[in-house]
Amino acid sequence: MYQAPIDEIAFTLKHVTGFAADLEAGLFGDLSEDLVDAIVTEAGRFTAEEIVPLARIGDQKGAVLKDGAVTTPPGWADLYRRWCEGGWNGLTGPEAFGGQGLPTLLSVAAFEMWNSGSMGFAIGPTLTVGAIEALERHATPQLQQKYLEKLVSGEWMGTMNLTEPQAGSDLNALKARAEPAGDGTYRIFGQKIFITYGEHDFTDNIVHLVLARLPDAPAGTKGISLFLVPKFFVNEDGSLGDRNDVFCASIEHKLGIHASPTCTMIYGDGKFGDTPGAVGWLIGEENRGLACMFTMMNNARLAVGMQGVGIAEAAMQKAIAYAAERRQGRAPGWSGEGMSPIIGHPDVQRMLLTMKAETQMARAITYCCAHALDRARIDEGEEAKAWQARADILTPMAKAFSTDVGVDVASLGVQVHGGMGFVEETGAAVFYRDARIAPIYEGTNGIQAIDLVARKLTLGGGEAIARFLAGLREDHKTVEAASGLGATARKLAAALDDLDAATAFLIEAVKSGDMATAQSGATPYLRLFSLVIGVAFNARAVAASGDEAQGVLVRFMAENLLCETGGLKDRVLNGAGSIEAAAERLLRL
């Protein structure tokens, strides 16, 4: 059974990100290390005692649509209520509206655990948090007054409505339309697909944030506006009024996260209300909807990264527990009676340690990303900009590497269980199913890699990446001075050389406009970069803290995983030609 990885989370929070020093320096006001510890511990307890017991029924029963209403699995609405009562929904919410205003970093730690408990549960609040941020930053005071308090408390939930059948990764193709009603509101028409928790029975009202085009809006993404469309209208006194003209037409039958309803939402079909169109309120300026949405999307990318970390941690714990119990064969050096636990077999150890190491690398990257976001918010001027640039560089890796890790680790988890892993009742296969969506949504991992290469390497004229790489060389010096880390410093130095070479090559490709070459190498580059920082961040923290358990894990990372970087660099530098040639001949363009 899942136990919150309190030690690993504390190590990462405090030592990997530098948050402990920040706290000591008073950068986060009166937030104390004790309070941080208490929050992490309590989130871990809630996950283990409340979420985990309802995870299986969530997978088995799933969300059900009948007559336009979605019923969540038995016990889930009550679970959500208890979760809100714990104050968890408002952890990072604005204090003016009842939130606790805590750092993103703490939220990220908590979301890791909610996702370990059940990804299908945690994804709902993830979207509410996004909606809160968008309203907080871009909505009028009137809209904020009407909606924020109940979104922060969790009494209502929020959604993000971007995707349409023809517009997934490419929002240029968006067709949903919005017509000014003349009274300051708009009428929204169109179909949105893949809307997570678009309809459900957790809350009385649902606050949809919807991207749509105004009449005569410019083509492409510069003609998209963002609207708030409540499921039920909200009266001046905060009570609920009539139903708005939006409904859930169908939900998807999916590979995983069965409890999370993935809805097709129809706006303005005339099913509800007297006048045609769903009534919406503009958020931010007309035609600037994408900018508002980007606020949400960047944080959503980090949030999806936490799904990867959470799933990986849970799958890894389950595999270790099984391997400690299950006996087969006799491991080298086994002197006990009969068969040894399979955890004694080096090949099984290799799998379990790979799971553990990849999980911790992803944790380090995502937490550092969250920490940079926090610092960008509380610092000022150039300092803030530098932290934001760091977060911008880390975001695509936080999303893509972590979600790839989620799939890899869940797959290894099934493997460790042997035949039992393939049997659904065991509970290993569900991680493998759930994990698979995370590399896809919120920008596919390929798009993350292209974002890293095409946008982040040239950020600030290339200054941001140069500063980032220089920081890694500093980390290396710290590691070099530490003892007990085996070949870590040597391996890291070689990997840093690979990263430098690949970075220089890709910057050159981007600058010269050779986007085919840049994009061909993007995915191997993202993995190369992530492996390096996954080791560097953890190794530096070990060197600084002397954490012995993390030290042996770092050595495993360096001596068993980091050796991939040479091949990845080779692929970045020399792979494009054969991709182009083979695509031309074999993919019939």
Add this chain to the structure above:
Amino acid sequence: MYQAPIDEIAFTLKHVTGFAADLEAGLFGDLSEDLVDAIVTEAGRFTAEEIVPLARIGDQKGAVLKDGAVTTPPGWADLYRRWCEGGWNGLTGPEAFGGQGLPTLLSVAAFEMWNSGSMGFAIGPTLTVGAIEALERHATPQLQQKYLEKLVSGEWMGTMNLTEPQAGSDLNALKARAEPAGDGTYRIFGQKIFITYGEHDFTDNIVHLVLARLPDAPAGTKGISLFLVPKFFVNEDGSLGDRNDVFCASIEHKLGIHASPTCTMIYGDGKFGDTPGAVGWLIGEENRGLACMFTMMNNARLAVGMQGVGIAEAAMQKAIAYAAERRQGRAPGWSGEGMSPIIGHPDVQRMLLTMKAETQMARAITYCCAHALDRARIDEGEEAKAWQARADILTPMAKAFSTDVGVDVASLGVQVHGGMGFVEETGAAVFYRDARIAPIYEGTNGIQAIDLVARKLTLGGGEAIARFLAGLREDHKTVEAASGLGATARKLAAALDDLDAATAFLIEAVKSGDMATAQSGATPYLRLFSLVIGVAFNARAVAASGDEAQGVLVRFMAENLLCETGGLKDRVLNGAGSIEAAAERLLRL
């Protein structure tokens, strides 16, 4: 929709394995290239027209157990009947019993296609083929007379009963028992789990091959005997008699291959018959059951490898078709109207080509393994032994590499489909689910890797592997002399150096009895070895045949996949220390 990859199969059959030269030399009697082509084409047609249309209902409805009887999905029993009528079940079966006695290589090509059509369907006949082989080689003429003809025609199906709850990978722990009845038969008692097609409605009778222990048998695997236990007794005239005392107590609810019933079989529970125990007939000698079973298991490993190839091919075709249709964004160099098909994006091309290349590498390895088995059967003396040694070396790679490829490629296939890939109706996710069992059963891929390192490297005092590696150097010379293969020769030379170094290191570890080190490096070594031969076998065939399409694919393999070998070698040579240290500290031994 799936189309049999006739060109790729023909290329692999004829040029990669050297089968064309064998045919010309008359090694396979009057078997002609025309007949081979006709068989491959017809198997492809049957798959596309008959199996594929029933694959989805097989996944959705699955096999159902009620009152001890298993009902296969609607239309499936009829599909099996038509498949048998096509003569497919007897393709490699002994001619004396109605089979066609064709080479294993042809069977492997056909099974690739059946598996592309539906892994849940193809796995049933796989087990019958195994049962036929075991009876042909080890059973008494009386048993052969009674059972073989109907197994060869497919009128009855066969099963393999090895696994028990406490005995999976380790058959030492087997508990099922067999008592001599005094009349030449035995009474079998015990429970077997994970029995594929242990009960079903395809055929009137089912022929179970069951491992069990005789009273006072030696402990461990040297005390295991093999028994034939029919579901219904067979009268002297071949008609069916009473029900034997064996039944299916439950079937598993699995991640994939839903149509294939995975049964818990109970022997000797007294449910049927007057006297206690299921009646069984000994196959081979007492206490020598494992040797008989090994005949089946080695071929079963290759057969499972074909599941990997078949799933990968089907997943790849589906992804390419989707990528050619789906439009999002504008690819570099796209000059058409609006959005380009995603197949034009280099990162998508990278995924599709990786899928195509890995599939072809696995195909080359499995077909070469089958070819070596065929040659071992038809050649004589030292020649035959050398071919058998080659097959022995190739078998663990044919199984493990191909099934890992099945999972990787299916996962990439989901990714290429984006959000649609996660929706079950699309039909991409089912490959990801089905594929996941193949790295587990018939000896986990970890066990295959250990087999390769611990048994195959020292085969014949190390002579077999030395000959094998020398052959690869010859292949390299052929490739070096060819043109149009980009950096293939250079990359292959470097990869061969990596393979040589890793091989020498592991041989030394095995010889010195350092099994922990040997086992720690086994899985990376198996992948390293497989990548090298996957490229070498295909590259040699391109060099010899001048096949241009395969040439560009080989170049992609060499320039984008082979660069992994340096890191893998490093992991073999230097990984064990950190595994041991981290396991000791973190896995609480």
